[in-house]
Amino acid sequence: MYKPTYHHRLFQTNKGIERLAFPLFLLVILVIAYVVYQTGGIKFVYSHSMYLPILLSGFIYGVRGGILIAVIGGLALGPYMPIDSVSGEKQETLNWIYRTIFFSLVGILSGVASQSVRAHIKRLEWNSRHDINTGLRNRAALLEDLIDLGSQKYKSSLFALTLVTFDNMADLRTAFGIDVVEDIVRQAAERSQSAHGPHVGLYRSSPEQIAAIVAASAIEEIEGFLDHLVKLFQSPFQIGQVAVHADARVGYVRGDVSTQGVERPETLLLEAEAASLAAHRSGQNSVHYNAAFMTAVKENLSLLGDLRRAMENGELSLHYQPKITMSSGKVCGAEALIRWKHPQRGWIPPGLFIPCAEQSTLIQAVVEFTLTCSLKQITEWLDQGVSIPVAVNVSPRNLIHPGFVDNVLSCLDHYAVAGNLLELEITEGALMIDMERMIGELNRLAQHGVRISVDDFGTGYSSLQYLHRLPISHLKIDQSFVKRALTDAGASHIIESAISLAHKMHIKAIGEGIENQATYDLLARQGCDIAQGYAVSHPLPEHEFIRWYAQHEKGFSFTEQ
Structure with a gap:
């Protein structure tokens, strides 16, 4: 107060x-x-x-x-x-x-x-206690009013602290200038004030965020008001003579002042911000706070803090998952998969720390580490008489990073590795980012013999009008379809269509996530060129991969899962 x-x-x-x-x-x-x-x-x-x-x-x-x-x-x-x-x-x-x-x-x-x-x-x-540009009460006033919720000022005991953020504000600023922020926030505030419901107060809690305290006697009233609020923000905003879409996300946390009061409004605000962040990352219109959000945020920040040290201290390593030609059973390549053995936490799954790294600038260092280790491994295998290409996963952030292609070519020269022994796996969604520039960069790599494959193909992001212009050597069918191929006719049809498209474009199709003989046989009948998955082999450390490779070349066999 x-x-x-x-x-x-x-x-x-x-x-x-x-x-x-x-x-x-x-x-x-x-x-x-x-x-x-x-x-x-x-x-x-x-x-x-x-x-x-x-x-x-x-x-x-x-x-x-x-x-x-x-x-x-x-x-x-x-x-x-x-x-x-x-x-x-x-x-x-x-x-x-x-x-x-x-x-x-x-x-x-x-x-x-x-x-x-x-x-x-x-x-x-x-x-x-006010924002000068919009006249809305500010963050300091919001914290004071949250404390007042516990007094006799409001008759309702239930309340919700709601935060509204706009995901595409950076795009709007680029297109219309910095003043667009004030216009969007002002119009959003006007719409919120016009909403009918148990509305207590509006605030500008940050330059690109507005907050609302909603008090009511029942949860249904609060939920109904928030649904109405989301619909209000879905209408276009007027910027001069242009109607634009501001992608609003709502995060909120509920409370009951009759039982717990509001003794720590800062904590309540942090929880609402965690819910807002969850709405942004999940793409949902509105998200209610869950204690797991805060835990996840802290965990992610902790992992990112340890990740740089992990690369310097040798905690990261690469495992290699073989790829085989389905018609002959011969090994035709391997995918480099990063692994992290934390000194306190033990093995940390890639699915836990790679998405965090992709949302930060650390992904540049992670991919550079993977690329360097893979090229070193290729040279070691060449010395042992093994010549197979190694695939490295590349993040969309890497592709748009200035100098990425130059760095790849420099590494190839440094380790004296031919370009055709390196394959870069790019997700389908990444190809839609600045397509014209992407075509030019990928063509530069292809001119030096580097193989380009499209990972997770079939997830619905590709644009066929651009696909034929890209120097792609392989289409990697998303494993979510491969794993359902035996039980889901729709998934099987998608696989068959993807294989047909690849062949018409004179490129090879890779089936990822093959876990048993029946799935292998189905994809083989559909004409898939290359198989990868547990049925062939788990990802292996470099020393185990060589032993597996030597044994496999003597006779092809499956490992049923």
């Missing part, structure tokens, strides 16, 4: 002080007049004591109060106050009128100064 400062308390008078001060000033004026008369009259300096009640009255009552007390004081030292009380010499009329006017000017100046200071303090107070 807001605690007024010393200066605010000093200049913020109340009715009680005003009622008490006025008769006190009248009494002081009478006392001063009596003292002036008893000490010899107006010609002595004691008359200047009258400035004290005049200045104080202007301070407390403003201009009007300063003038009123000045006039009363001037009259008290006016026509009935002699110049010399002993001789009885009276004042000239112009003398006491001039004094009264001068007193009034002092009262006016005191009142103006007091009112100006109070107005300035009020502006500072307002600015400290």
Whole structure:
């Protein structure tokens, strides 16, 4: 709750002080007049004591109060106050009128100064709890109002703290300039204020985020209001003459002030922000807070903090999963898969730390580490008489990073590895990022013999109008379809279509995630070229891979799962 400062308390008078001060000033004026008369009259300096009640009255009552007390004081030292009380010499009329006017000017100046200071303090107070551009209350005010929820101010016991963020604000800024943020937030606030429901207050909790406290007597009321809020944000926003879409995500946390109060509003706000982050990452319109969100955020940050050290301390290593030609059973390549053995946590699954790295700048270092280790391994295998290409997974962030292609080519030269022994696996979605630039970069790699394969093909992101322009050597059918091929006719048809498309484009199809003989036979009948999965082999450390390779070349066999 807001605690007024010393200066605010000093200049913020109340009715009680005003009622008490006025008769006190009248009494002081009478006392001063009596003292002036008893000490010899107006010609002595004691008359200047009258400035004290005049200045104080202007301070407390403003201009009007300063003038009123000045006039009363001037009259008290006016026509009935002699110049010399002993001789009885009276004042000239112009003398006491001039004094009264001068007193009034002092009262006016005191009142103006007091009112100006109070107005300035009020502006500072307002600015400290409001966003200047939109007029919405700010984060500090939000925290104060959350504490007030526990008082008698609100009759409803249930509440929800809601945060609305806009995922595509960076794109909007790029297209329309930085002022677009203010326009979007202002329009979003207007829509929220127009919503009918148990709405308590709106806030601008951060430059690109608005918050709302929603109080109600039932959870259904809160949920209904939030659904309505999401629908309001789905309508286009007007930026000048252009209608644009702002991708709003809602994160919220519920509470009950009757049972727990709101003793730590900062924690509540952090939980709402965690829910907002979860909505952003999951692509959902609205997400209710779950304690697992906070745990996941802390875990991700902790993993990223350890990841850089892991690369330096040799905790990361590569395992290699073989690929075989389905028609002959011969090994035709391997995929490099990163593994992390943490000194305290043990083996950490790639699915836990790779997605975190992909959302950070660390993915550049991770892929560079994988690329370097793979090229070293290729040279070692060449020395042992094994010549097979190694596939390295590449993140979309790598592809758009300046100098990535130059770095790949530099590594190939450094390790004296031919380009056709390196394969870069790129997800389908990555190909849709800056397609024209992507075509140019991938063509540069292909000109040096580097193989390009499309990973997770069939997940629905590809654009066939661009696919034929890319220097792709392999299409890797997503394993979600391969694993369902025996039981799901739709998945089987998708696989068959993907294989047919690959062959028409004169490239090879890879079936990933083959776990048994029946799936292998089905894909072979459909014409799939290359198999990868547990049925062929698990990912293997480099020393085990060589042993497996030597044994496999003697005779092809499956490992049923």
